[in-house]
Amino acid sequence: MAIASGASGASDVNCLEFKLPDLGEGLTEAEIVRWLVEIGDVVAVDQPVVEVETAKALVEVPCPYAGMVTARFGEEGAELPVGSPLLTVTVGPEVGADTGRSASGASGVSGTGAAGAGDSAGASGADDDSSGNVLVGYGTGGAVVARRRRVRVTGGTRTGPVPQPALRAGPVPVISPLVRRLAREHGVDLRELAGSGPDGLILRSDVEQAIRTPAADGTGRAAPVDAGRASEPVTAVAAPISATATATATAAAAGSRVPLRGMRGAVAEKLARSRREIPDATCWVDADATALMAARAAMNAAAGPAVPKISVLALLARVCTAALARFPELNSTVDMEAREIVRLPSVHLGFAAQTERGLVVPVVREADGRTTESLNEEFIRLTEAARSGALTPAELTGGTFTLNNYGVFGVDGSTPIINHPEAAMLGVGRIVPKPWVHEGELAVRQVVQLSLTFDHRVCDGGTAGGFLRYVADCVEQPAVLLRGV
Template structure:
């Protein structure tokens, strides 16, 4: 009897994933723990291994399809003697994959009747039932195309008239259409969630980074010995962490369900990395305990891993505040989007030599704009301003 391979609960609040590609074909023999499918979540790409030795008899989720946690990805026919092991594996909370109950034939619903439920013995998950209710579709009138006649989301949408793709738009040779999926789609969802859920407020200031540039020059030789390139970003992070210790409201998040502001006791700083496939935000753990050289090493390690697509899910979760540095690309200043559920994000911009008045004299100084976006539900303008003032003060503390 074939077993359903479900999208497991990967943790970190992940509710769904997009199938990127299958690593084996239908009909292939697989061994336990062989990687079967690559799935993209809003944290990272993960490979789902086979929980049993057997045959991959049918792929249920195609590349580009978004699957919710607990929904089936494929059917696996276990080898002889593997069924008991498969059932044990599905009950193990530590396994990175999840195997559901055996796929049933029509009329062989679960003993509890939960899968059939109210709807004339129709095989459908609770998610599909809710979708049918929302769209006004009678499940009993839908022909299921899933295993054992199970009704899928696509079946319900098709019955509601929402499943048919729209006709191809005009345009022809004058335009190119690129599928909106993968990391781009995940990024889009996060951006929409951030801008619709969180009332953003923006604060902009400037800092004299002449002293930091001088300090960086002094550390370059040490950096070469340590095998790391010293940029301005670790100095900015040191200033940010120092300011967060004095202004904990910025190192926080809002638990909307419990209606509580969560003040973080650790300083795990996210850093936005621009990659060919889109923006990713790996996290530097315990940034307050790291020196400039140690921060530079971690920045370099995570940046390389991000651009190579080798970040682990743990590298992309649990941030308490984010710093984005786009100065090397350009732009005077920006309005960064908060990395929800964090309370704020700071953007550092390009360094420009400008004439400034110091002690009554006009002198050339290296200046940088800083922009702070913050969640106005939990941070007031005064608190945000005092925080940014402290960041600027710390940046300029070593200015000559």
Template structure:
């Protein structure tokens, strides 16, 4: 019998998702929990598992399409089942835990099923016509006239081996990874491989009127020709769209104030060098961000207003007695702020490990949606870009965010003399409804004191 599968709420009330790529095609036989597709929400790239075992009869969307939650996504033919109303996967993680124990239901834990040791083999299609589903697009190297006059012909192939950031980069460049894999063989495709493939295609098609591989089809960035290329249009979707909406909401809701403090952090950099010299090879790497994170946790205990949020509906300021610390991460998909839960309980080494894991997960595009909400205070390290100071915007619902500037070796007053010291600027933005200027300044000074004398401060941790 036929069974429709509706796009589920993938967590935190998300309303839509973009199809990144299909991992199955019409006519395939799939098993329960087999990954059907990768979809991009406003928070993360998500693997979508199958809620049924059966034959796929219809894919209702193509790669690049944006699908609303509750809309038809896949139709199944299920042997021996009675036809029923369309199904949608549960959004919460609790049902998935029950299924995991029973072994009889789909593992829909917000961001998809865990990868299995071996993906089930898919039945080849019998029809010569294949659905347009993020598979091979022969338009990349076809003559321009063929592109305009003939519909794209796509064929199903096994999923190329690459990371989500590389797949996103290839998509933006208009490069089909299945074609790259055909040339490289069975190995993980890198960003350099994508660039090399584009260069080879450009050489092959030079002088034949072919569309350059760098001009991707919608919804990737597209150029508008007016005698010469003068503009590029980039669709506002996914993380970038969600970030923009959140920043506008925050900027026009909370009255922002930013205060700055430049501090001598030589003692901190010396402590870090000493800890690294004596650390085991596999120990988490402690850096300035780790020490600042610890300093912030200590200071929030003394100045809880910075760890509060404004509840307009209840008419209350809610003080939180725990620190769910957000760490801003710049990824190829845009800015995200993953959360370290209960950061105030972590010693320095554990905090360093949590930051390292958070960074790895964010760069791979696999941060679960649940790890991107509920922060109580945030950090953003603009120093890695060589920037000294800025005015960061508060994540919605938070009262404070601290930006770390670059550590610079410069002349500084030290014990009454001028010496070369390691110096950095801290930039604190806070919600002036919750925190006044005095408390914001005192909090920033408390963080700076830890960085000036980290040894003494850590004894109090």
């Protein structure tokens, strides 16, 4: 355990080690995206201290202890395994008093000691109302202040407050990982910005404006602000022009390297595993979606303007659940060790969603028991969570069949890669007017291409073709769905 100077010397002061907690869903490591506290900050129970990216989602990790941060382990961008030290917190009567004065409105913080250093889930220095949970959204503690009074730890002596700029109190209102990354890369302190979005939300345009605004250092860009070194002089050293030019030329010749880690790495591994292990095949068909679009327009007109519009994705999801009821072979997985096909009892429908952090596949649970309206509501909720980076690991796993609407990218067709360990994926292209033979005459109709990629181990082409044909029939004649009602 690392203990900073000044953390010892009194019998009633403890230094507790907070380890990276188990984030669930079998995740074994996480990348540090952004530290939310500095050494010397005083934190409250359940206060977020670090933002990490796992293979599933971007989450803020709250600390179960109240006290002063005396050490941090790992720089931004570093990967840490679950169970490794994350930070240490000094707790005791004096630190607890500082916390109580600076964290008004937070969970009740006392000056007593806490659980042992190895107990990463236990609450210490807090009353019974504090949860001590390690994932944001799972705790019961109240709102906390993100920044506390700073004390400098030097030479074994804890000195008084260090002068620093006036900073925003409370959590920084930023939900977009892209905005956080843009600010970090350009040295913009988000705590000093006033957001122009709803309720003070900091938008990308706010960060870009801060980057364009000349800072005090005269560089023409926002100067990096390190709250931990606010009182120390900063000296900029420019590299020789010739050396810089040489380094740039070398980098250009060698190309750039992008680490495959976090969510991007998880997606890459899953796609590669799908190609290695699944003998997939693809069939496709063009369908006349004119009647489906007319049915959607009629449903939305009847519901009124105050009700969320039914999306094409929701209609196709309802078609998929009906088709899977007729062809359950495609709602299955393969256990090669037992040499068995496992047919699954419920349809957990995944859908591909493109976000600022890349492709994610949120899962609608028990989709086969939902109405079209219920499917639509869940798509809206999960899509908003995906774009804000708020999806939980549980919402990104456990799918049994995936619906991929790549038509939103303006393309007609594709050959989807199965989302391992599922057995099939339905791809949907854009719906566009095309010449079509309708009732024996050439007409302009709304046409869509449907592609089904399936695991040839779970079924043969006849089953896959029957599934795809049923989907196409429902698209062309939505009343077909009424046969099974």
